[in-house]
Amino acid sequence: MSDPQIKRVLMSVTDKTGVVEFARALSEEFGAEIISTGGTARAIAEAGVPVTPIDEVTNFPEMMDGRVKTLHPMVHGGLLAKRDNADHMAQAAEHGIGMIDMVVVNLYAFEKTVAGGADFATCIENIDIGGPSMLRSAAKNFESVAVVTDPASYDAILAEMRANNGATTRETRAKLALRVFQTTNAYDGAIAAWMGAQLGEAAESAAGDAARDDKFPAARALGLTKAQDLRYGENPHQSAAFYRRDDYAGAEHSLAHATQHQGKEMSYNNYLDVDAAWAAVREYDNPACVIVKHLTPCGVCEDGDLVAAYQRAHACDPVSAYGGVMAFNRPVTSDVVVAIFENKQFVEAIIAPEFAADALEMYSAKKNARLLSTGGVNPAGGEVEYRSVEGGLLCQDSDAVHEDPASFTVPTKRQPSDEELAELLFAWKACKSVKSNAILISKDHATVGVGGGQPNRVNSARIAVEQAGEKAQGAVAASDAFFPFRDGFDVLAQAGVTAVIQPGGSIRDEEVIAAADEQGIAMVFTGHRHFRH
Incomplete structure (x- = not known):
């Protein structure tokens, strides 16, 4: 079967970045009919791009505060019909179902709603139903339907259509379909984790094991988003990548979400060492410095002054400290940088809540040193951590010193x-x-x-x-x-x-x-x- 031209597109997006421009190009360059819902349809129409409201396709009004609008045979028949199946196409013709060649959908921002501290009812309303259904239908029928979830893909899709007589290639459609199932898997996992937490809190007074069931449910779906491909793993012959956990409650000040100000890309071993140092330095209330080499603390000091904390941590084992990573639980100032330079200490990476502007300026001469800021310090402990074994995953509460x-x-x-x-x-x-x-x-x-x-x-x-x-x-x-x-x-x-x-x-x-x-x-x-x- 040849690649189908894109003639009919269904758009319904929460993130409207670039959607008007995408719709305009599809309409003006390729003559595609744009079908859309709610706020997306309004944005496209207000920009002067012709758009067909979804209720004109379904002959049924959007209802129940928008809960019901795309769950209709006129939509899913147009997505799921096999174009090379005579029976499918005959049934579509019999019922007046037009084919839909592309779906452009991203989901209600459930995770953002939860992270913003919304109440239970608001979080429930931000569980998308129609969006995942359309995505899955389109992805299942990727032989004929292109499905787009990420605004960052718009330009590449248009470029391919321009080079391919208004069609996308099967290879692209297959990759887009895979991305759909990864997206919906992470989305459902986030909802399940949140719902489990809500039910666990509600049941805690009635069942002593509620907290345990909340942390370690019978089934666990991990939402992971690739942050970067790594040059290699522990050794050059091992390929590797770094993923962020979508469900991590402490994301705000974590290594996974830290800002890298300079230096080469983080390596596999860098991530392990920096994580160990960051976890260690968070144990202290007073200014502290932790130096780690090969996952082993080789210098730890707590002092009233951060410069002194660094100097004394370094003095513990200067030989091992060379080429290690460092963590501070206070902002790094130029005075700290001066002390590091005076010791002629080469560091692979430094992580801290923040760096003073003059400290960053001073370190800019050390091009290879990685500087990461987290914006703050999460309390030690309180999260579930994971460790892989062949064919499985171990989960446990993260450890912290909380004894009285x-x-x-x-x-x-x-x-x-x-x-x-x-x-x-x-x-x-x-x-x-x-x-x-x-x-x-x-x-x-x-x-x-x-x-x-x-x-x-x-x-x-x-x-x-x-x-x-x-x-x-x-x-x-x-x-x-x-x-x-x-x-x-x-x-x-x-x-x-x-x-x-x-x-x-x-x-x-x-x-x-x-x-x-x-x-x-x-x-x-x-x-x-x-x-x-």
């Missing part, structure tokens, strides 16, 4: 001083971001030794102590999970650590407590672990 220090217990004879307890709380937050088994040593609210990603805890302790060196004297340590034996604890004690924070809960807790008492070390049990596999 008043709930901690001290099983040792020596109690931590107020100063030690404040330092332990810093170490506990910092340790959460280190791969397990994680041991972290800190002093004056800055990391001095980090050991993690080891198959046993004692080796992590040795790595942290070796890195800390003499700085371990008088420092404190955090362990993300309990000590299964006293050997790892003894490594820290022998290095001069004065206090340790850990979850507790081992069958050998008494053995570790005894080791602490032998060496006069204070130990705090949190009752919670922050294992990062």
Whole structure:
């Protein structure tokens, strides 16, 4: 079957960007009849482009506040009829159904309505029915019908029609159809996620597992929109892309929606490292800097001054910091940039709520450095995170340190001083971001030794102590999970650590407590672990 010329077009769009110009070109250049609905028809008519209202096609008025207008055989028969099927065409002729060669539809802005905080009834009214139905009918019959959902496609469609005697090619129609099913899948997923949240909130008082059912429903549709193709994945032989989650409630200040001010395109590994740094720095209320290399924090500091926080985070491990990524929980000023330049530190990327204009100007000389601003800082935790395995997806609540220090217990004879307890709380937050088994040593609210990603805890302790060196004297340590034996604890004690924070809960807790008492070390049990596999 040859490519059909576009002679009859149905338009109904929420996003009216470019629709008048598109309609004018279809009408004037190709003689296409434009059929349209509601506000779209008014916009086209007011621009002087001939338009046929939908009720003249259906011989039935738009009704019920516009809920019913395109759900009609005159519309869907014209979309679904197979042009090369004699029976289909005979039935269409019998009932006076004209063929529709192109559908131009984008959907009610449901996600935008929800994000704007609209009430329940308004959100319900913004669930599109006729739009998805027309899109699906047209996409199913892509052999004969072109279906356009994105205003950005208008110019390319017109160019193809000009080069193809007023027709689109089958390859283009097939790609447009695929885009329809991707769009309607994401749209339905957003509605399902919102409805699940609404019903979960309503049922929470009646059913103890309502919140769990809301987060982890029996079926989950993920809406993902490709943000960019990446040069490659973890290694050059792996192809890769980055997608944004359409249902992410914290999108406003997230990495996925950050503004990149300069630098090369983000790579696969850049995204992983920047995400790890951004998640870590959000744990702190005071100005903080986190430096990450290969998903491992190599410098973390919280200070009253952001420049000092950077300098002390960098001092933790200057060798590893070179070529890493950095995150700040406060706007980056020119003073911070001066400190980075003075250290001659090369960074792959920096993420922060914002950058001062003079800071951006100073960094413009470093063309390869990626600078990303989020516009703000979302609180740590509170979202569902995903991790893929072969053939499946793991979902869990994102982890954050929300424990109340008043709930901690001290099983040792020596109690931590107020100063030690404040330092332990810093170490506990910092340790959460280190791969397990994680041991972290800190002093004056800055990391001095980090050991993690080891198959046993004692080796992590040795790595942290070796890195800390003499700085371990008088420092404190955090362990993300309990000590299964006293050997790892003894490594820290022998290095001069004065206090340790850990979850507790081992069958050998008494053995570790005894080791602490032998060496006069204070130990705090949190009752919670922050294992990062």
